[in-house]
Amino acid sequence: MSTRVLILGSTGSIGTQALEVIAAHPDRFTVVGLGAGGAQADLLVRQAAAHGIPAASIGVADATAAGVVADALDGGPVLSGPDAMTALVETVDADVVLNAVVGSLGLAPTLATLRSGARLALANKESLVAGGELVLAAAAPGQIVPVDSEHSAIAQCLRGGSAAEVDRLVLTASGGPFRGFTAAQLESVTPEQAGRHPTWSMGPVITLNSATLVNKALEVIEAHLLFGVDYDHIDVTVHPQSIVHSMVTFVDGATIAKASPPSMKLPIALALGWPDRVPGASSACDFRAASTWTFEPVDDAVFPAIELARDAGTRGGCLTAVYNAANEAAAEAFFARRITFPRITGIIAEVLAAADQWSGSPGTVEEVFAADAWARTRARALVARVGV
Numbered sequence: 001m002s003t004r005v006l007i008l009g010s011t012g013s014i015g016t017q018a019l020e021v022i023a024a025h026p027d028r029f030t031v032v033g034l035g036a037g038g039a040q041a042d043l044l045v046r047q048a049a050a051h052g053i054p055a056a057s058i059g060v061a062d063a064t065a066a067g068v069v070a071d072a073l074d075g076g077p078v079l080s081g082p083d084a085m086t087a088l089v090e091t092v093d094a095d096v097v098l099n100a101v102v103g104s105l106g107l108a109p110t111l112a113t114l115r116s117g118a119r120l121a122l123a124n125k126e127s128l129v130a131g132g133e134l135v136l137a138a139a140a141p142g143q144i145v146p147v148d149s150e151h152s153a154i155a156q157c158l159r160g161g162s163a164a165e166v167d168r169l170v171l172t173a174s175g176g177p178f179r180g181f182t183a184a185q186l187e188s189v190t191p192e193q194a195g196r197h198p199t200w201s202m203g204p205v206i207t208l209n210s211a212t213l214v215n216k217a218l219e220v221i222e223a224h225l226l227f228g229v230d231y232d233h234i235d236v237t238v239h240p241q242s243i244v245h246s247m248v249t250f251v252d253g254a255t256i257a258k259a260s261p262p263s264m265k266l267p268i269a270l271a272l273g274w275p276d277r278v279p280g281a282s283s284a285c286d287f288r289a290a291s292t293w294t295f296e297p298v299d300d301a302v303f304p305a306i307e308l309a310r311d312a313g314t315r316g317g318c319l320t321a322v323y324n325a326a327n328e329a330a331a332e333a334f335f336a337r338r339i340t341f342p343r344i345t346g347i348i349a350e351v352l353a354a355a356d357q358w359s360g361s362p363g364t365v366e367e368v369f370a371a372d373a374w375a376r377t378r379a380r381a382l383v384a385r386v387g388v
């Protein structure tokens with residue numbers, strides 16, 4: 001039977017690649033619903049037409065764009081407004097929900113998916129980082145399948161093994177466009193430079209997060225939550241080729257690595273079809289040709305994002321939500337050229353330093369939203385105070 005897939009964030013980098021995977025495997029997957037923000041209404045309309053999605057199974061956050069989409073489809077209203085993704089999850093019967101929206105606004109749809117019983121193919125790492133233990137508590141065993149390439153790699157390395165055998169998780173990082181830069185050089189880098197990722201083509205926010213190494217920082221928290229491994233047993237190594245997507249070192253000294261050329265189609269297809277692999281999802285490494293893989297330590301003095309995340313994660317509670325929200329606000333300010341690149345992590349550090357009241361475990365999702373809102377307000381105040 002075909003797996004029914006609901007895609008949140010269908011117009012983005014992950015969403016469009018997921019639709020290509022599904023179109024290439026019509027025998028295995030069927031799209032049953034689409035959701036997006038509304039910035040690309042034309043694309044959403046084309047996707048709906050191509051996959052035969054009725055208006056009732058479409059969600060658009062922006063109300064004006066929702067009207068445009070509904071008019072173009074000529075089939076009645078679409079779900080709209082800030083809760084449209086959650087409403088979509090609650091309305092559309094799906095076996096798998098791919099959460100590929102960007103930012104912690106993905107938290108409510110993540111929780112709605114877990115409530116629905118569908119498998120959550122999770123690209124939106126921010127929802128797990130923000131929701132933390134609350135998300136884990138809402139999930140049935142195995143209900144969350146990671147799409148993020150590193151976590152997909154680790155899940156593959158762990159197949160068939162027992163948790164007691166794991167010694168360390170090793171996340172690989174490309175190092176981003178500013179690998180090897182000094183702190184002084186980072187002072188003058190631009191959003192355009194930060195947008196040129198050396199190995200991956202992705203949406204603008206995760207591309208900037210890769211440049212600051214905040215992406216890797218979020219991924220350390222994501223790995224801690226998904227695999228239950230302590231922060232001091234999670235390493236990050238810079239691997240500029242982005243061929244080894246992550247590794248697991250076991251108690252007997254063995255390290256298992258997962259390697260493939262950099263393409264998100266493999267982890268997307270695997271998460272949609274989990275636990276089965278989808279033949280031809282990506283090309284494979286060609287070991288008949290010479291190649292070189294290198295690994296080097298992170299320069300934590302120049303790129304403090306990962307250490308800040310370890311600290312926030314270890315302090316616990318809502319501080320990972322605070323970390324993420326401070327970053328989202330600071331990234332917005334960097335895109336608007338209101339702050340310099342190093343101020344992004346500077347602001348995260350300052351917000352976290354003042355965030356002791358958020359170190360308790362959240363009892364409800366409203367507490368997470370409150371921590372997120374507090375951190376954004378605080379970060380924006382720092383932006384306004386300092387400027388470029």
Ligand SMILES: NC(=O)C1=CN([C@@H]2O[C@H](COP(=O)(O)OP(=O)(O)OC[C@H]3O[C@@H](n4cnc5c(N)ncnc54)[C@H](OP(=O)(O)O)[C@@H]3O)[C@@H](O)[C@H]2O)C=CC1
Pocket residue numbers: 008009010011012013014015035036037038039040041061085099100101102103105123124125126147148149200201202203204205206264
């Ligand atoms: N791209 C990649 O290779 C990888 C991405 N990820 C993660 O996947 C997620 C998506 O990343 P990516 O695809 O690159 O991002 P993009 O910016 O390319 O796409 C974001 C998607 O989210 C939608 N969106 C924006 N705001 C809202 C909203 N308020 N409600 C509903 N949908 C909204 C956008 O719709 P629209 O633009 O039409 O308004 C778009 O479809 C992120 O969490 C990222 O960290 C993880 C690993 C790899």
Ligand SMILES: CC(=O)[C@@H](O)[C@H](O)COP(=O)(O)O
Pocket residue numbers: 148149150172173174175176200206209210211215216264
């Ligand atoms: C493809 C993917 O999973 C991204 O999260 C990727 O890892 C970003 O590259 P960096 O290693 O530069 O953060």
Ligand SMILES: [Mn+2]
Pocket residue numbers: 148149150219
């Ligand atoms: Mn990743």
